[in-house]
Amino acid sequence: MLTPIHWLLSLMASALRLGAGAAAAPVETEQPIILYEFEGCPFCRIAREAISEAGVTVLVRPCPKAGKRFRPQVKEEGGKAQFPYLVDPNMNVRMYESADIAAHIRKNYGSKIRPFIHWLGPVNLMASSLGVMIRLIAGTFLSHSREPEKPLEFYGAERHPGARLVKERLCEMELEYIWRSQAPEGKIAPHLNDPNTGQEITGAAAINRHLRNAYRS
Numbered sequence: 095m096l097t098p099i100h101w102l103l104s105l106m107a108s109a110l111r112l113g114a115g116a117a118a119a120p121v122e123t124e125q126p127i128i129l130y131e132f133e134g135c136p137f138c139r140i141a142r143e144a145i146s147e148a149g150v151t152v153l154v155r156p157c158p159k160a161g162k163r164f165r166p167q168v169k170e171e172g173g174k175a176q177f178p179y180l181v182d183p184n185m186n187v188r189m190y191e192s193a194d195i196a197a198h199i200r201k202n203y204g205s206k207i208r209p210f211i212h213w214l215g216p217v218n219l220m221a222s223s224l225g226v227m228i229r230l231i232a233g234t235f236l237s238h239s240r241e242p243e244k245p246l247e248f249y250g251a252e253r254h255p256g257a258r259l260v261k262e263r264l265c266e267m268e269l270e271y272i273w274r275s276q277a278p279e280g281k282i283a284p285h286l287n288d289p290n291t292g293q294e295i296t297g298a299a300a301i302n303r304h305l306r307n308a309y310r311s
């Protein structure tokens with residue numbers, strides 16, 4: 095259940111990022127870009143902020159600690175379990191390193207503007223790490239779930255406090271999702287489209303309830 099404390103802490107985590115991770119109009123790619131990451135990783139946030147601001151659609155494969163679904167893929171393909179890890183078949187690149195991923199996204203897709211906090215070197219990482227602590231490392235450890243047949247579709251910017259509360263759950267449950275930072279026309283973020291159940295849900299509390307009911311094992 096989401097309490098006012100969850101919302102307050104998520105809002106504080108967003109505030110610490112000085113506005114980074116805004117929503118942008120969707121940029122679709124020919125082949126899906128895949129991001130392996132976990133919410134409780136301060137480096138992953140830096141990559142996600144660049145993706146959110148570019149508006150580029152990515153397939154997120156959450157890799158919480160002890161995760162079994164996608165973590166092994168990273169080790170197999172890249173050689174080490176380090177996150178974030180990006181696979182972009184459109185440019186034929188696979189990369190570790192949050193700063194390289196953010197630069198790759200900015201260079202090739204959507205917005206070219208680097209969020210202010212990304213210029214601040216160690217302060218950038220410190221603020222991101224503090225955000226993880228403020229959220230009490232939510233989105234770090236595995237919570238067992240049933241694997242959906244098709245990836246979910248989630249809409250919500252990186253800096254949106256409600257979207258964060260959903261992404262933490264998606265991550266802990268290792269639920270793969272197509273992520274777009276901007277809500278579809280006429281809808282409000284955070285918004286979920288579940289092609290497995292045919293449901294469309296708006297609002298963090300309702301989405302998290304759905305994830306629990308449909309996928310908790």
Ligand SMILES: N[C@@H](CCC(=O)N[C@@H](CS)C(=O)NCC(=O)O)C(=O)O
Pocket residue numbers: 134135136137138159175176177178190191192193
């Ligand atoms: N220099 C890398 C550091 C990445 C990093 O250390 N990620 C941590 C998570 S925050 C990691 O992969 N830890 C190993 C693990 O989670 O198994 C970057 O900027 O992306």
